[in-house]
Amino acid sequence: MKETVGITALVPPELIYACGKRPMDVNNVVPESSLSPGSKLCAWTAIWRDMILNGGLDIDSLVVVAGGDCHNALVDGQKVELSGMATHYFFYPFDRDTDYLRSQLEKLTRFLGGIKDERMFSLISDLKLKGRALDELRVNDRARASDVFSALISFSDMAGDPDVFEKMLNSVPETDVEYSSRVALIGVPPIYPDFHETAESFGLHVVYDELPYEFLRLGGSDLDSLARSYRDYSFAGPIKNRVELIKNELQRRRVDGVIHYTQFACHHTLEDEIFREHLDYPILTVQGDLPRPSPEQLKLRLEAFAEMMEVMP
Amino acid sequence: MNIGLDVGSTTAKVLHMEEGEIVFSKVVPSHRWIELIDDGLDDINIVSTGYFRKKVPHFAAITEITTASLGAKYHDPDAQVIVDIGGQDTKVIDLSNNTFVINDKCSAGTGAFLELAAHYFDIPVGSLGELHSKATKGAQINNTCGVFAISEMISQLVGGFSMEEVIYGLHQAFALRIAQMVPPADTVMLIGGTVQNTGIVDAVSNVLDSKIEVPGTPQLVNALGAALYRERLNDGR
Known part of the structure; x- marks a missing residue:
């Protein structure tokens, strides 16, 4: 073991x-x-x-x-x-x-005791390519965001077993998605396990999950290439770089609005004003504390955000 | 007939519109909302809003953010920013970019904060505005936390400030709290039942650089917006 x-x-x-x-x-x-x-x-x-x-x-x-x-x-x-x-x-x-x-x-x-199996670099790289294909699938309205998010969030550890994880990726169902608005979810991931399902219930199709996309975006095949790639981990670097990365993704994924999730007592909350100043999209900021099913306060905000984009575009 | 039914945390409001004109309205405590629809109104005419929007009869249920936006535009087509001060939360809507913020975790900028103060003085919350107008200065009150504000209020009374001066200071603290949520704008429209308190309107006017608008019946704006939404549905918009 x-x-x-x-x-x-x-x-x-x-x-x-x-x-x-x-x-x-x-x-x-x-x-x-x-x-x-x-x-x-x-x-x-x-x-x-x-x-x-x-x-x-x-x-x-x-x-x-x-x-x-x-x-x-x-x-x-x-x-x-x-x-x-x-x-x-x-x-x-x-x-x-x-x-x-x-x-x-x-x-x-x-x-960690030194590198013992270099083949794992290419194996993980192949899995990340599959992840990016899955990400594109939901961008093209061919997969539910909740299903895709469940898979992408596990790219930080490949669910502890690359073989099992690959089967999990292969099992994400392909289906046409109907929605009223396309949204991006930026910030740390929501602590509410049903966040994406809740957003979907109000017609919001999440086409960009900022942090899981970082898991897919970065990689390498040895220490040199890992260093060159992971130095761009956006959450750890200057926010101006992060803003530019987000802007490109918002445009590429044709979003109508942005949801900024913040976690109570997390320093990333302070970034909200910067995003509001630099991202020219309707922005909804929500905050969570303890893990639990999405509370009514969150549902009200998501519902109102969906209405604002649909009723008064 | 297009009917807006707004059942909020504290009061329930109904408003009837015919051919674009308001023909009837009524306000009752929230738990008596049934009195507003007991004359055989058909659900198909009703758009509901407020905390209980999905618990009362309706053809469609929409949030207060949308109804406030529609209702405010009816009063002033050029409305930019709306501040809806309710019993349990305060919502600030920026119509220029379709964004909003809601404060519902802290009582410092909600009607509940004022009720707490009125309860302490054992006076009706409806008398706060009149008492505010009798003060020529205000006691300094913490503007960030309702709990600390009540504690400070007691300290200021002990220190010699009158009840009227403390209420004036409370309204100022309330306004400062709300001002943190309001973006720069030429005009800001205040709506919601709490706005019937003239002390709040005075304090917000003092704190914000914007021109302050208050519709004739600020507590009915969301019910009006709901009725207007029903009208939109008729028109297929």
Whole structure:
């Protein structure tokens, strides 16, 4: 049985597989969790922290993405480390310095015990091509956004098993989609597990999921190419680069409006004003806290947003 | 007959339109909404809105964001920004780019905040506007949290401010809270039952640089918008 490496945000999964281990994105269990965390700012980090501390997540070590992304994770990751878990801290460079990121990847490789199976790079790369095809399918109204999102969000860890994951990708049904408006979902992923289904119930077809698209967009076949690609991880770098990337995708995917999901107590919430200033689309900002089925306040906002785009275009 | 039925968190409103003219309207507490449709009205004529829009008879149910937009345009075709101050939430709608924000997690900018204050003074919430007009200055009140604001209110009373001055300060705090949600605009239209409080209108006028508009019956704008939407459906728009 391969050792399982918990990851708290995007860590090149191809590298973890190449090192003979299986990644587990600890965020992926949060939306279905009913755990009430002891102390919290952001529920995402607080819940995976408590799940690890309570023995509720079967991992052998943890890689905390701290630099360039989530500072709550830096603290909660240290709580996990102090409990005795083998923990490594991975830092993205804000200035997109390729050499710095390569040195980070080298340290990570050492923590993971070294590269043992280079074939995993091409295998994961092939899976990402399938993911991009799936992404295009929903852009072309040939797949439900909720089905596609369920698959794409797992590209951070390939569901822990590339073979099983490939079957999962192949099982996403192809179907004509009817809707009233095309929307983009930017920001961290919603903590509500039924978000996309709820949006669909109001005629909103989500044609762009910002973070899962990052999982697909980045990759590589060795440390050099990984460093050159992952230095562009938009959530960890300057927001002006992220805005340009989003603008291109909004245009390419022909969206009518943008939903910016924010998480209570997450620093990314502060980016809302920047998006509103620089993205020339109707924008709906919503915020979630604890995982649960979509609350009425969210439904009201999604319904009203759909009406505004349909009734008063 | 086109009927708008707005059943909100606090009050229920009905408005009848015939050939583009308002011919009847009535307001009752929300739990008595049945009184508004008990004379044999046909559901097919009704468009509902408000928190309970899907729980009451309707041909179509739409959100208050859409009804406020339609109702405000009826009063002023050039309306730019609408501030709908309700019992449990405040909505700000920017018609220039079809965006809106809703505050429903914090009471500081909602009717519930004023009811809390009126309850403390043991006075009807409807008298807040008159008491506001008797003050020539206001007590400084925290403008970010309803709970802290009540605590500060008590401190200011202990410090010697009159009830009227504290109410004036509360309205100012309320207006500052709302102003954080309002984009720059030449004119801002205030709607919703809370706007019947003239103290709120005065405070918002003092805080915002925009020209403030208040329709004659601000609490009926959403019911009006619902009736107008029903009219649109007739026209196939």
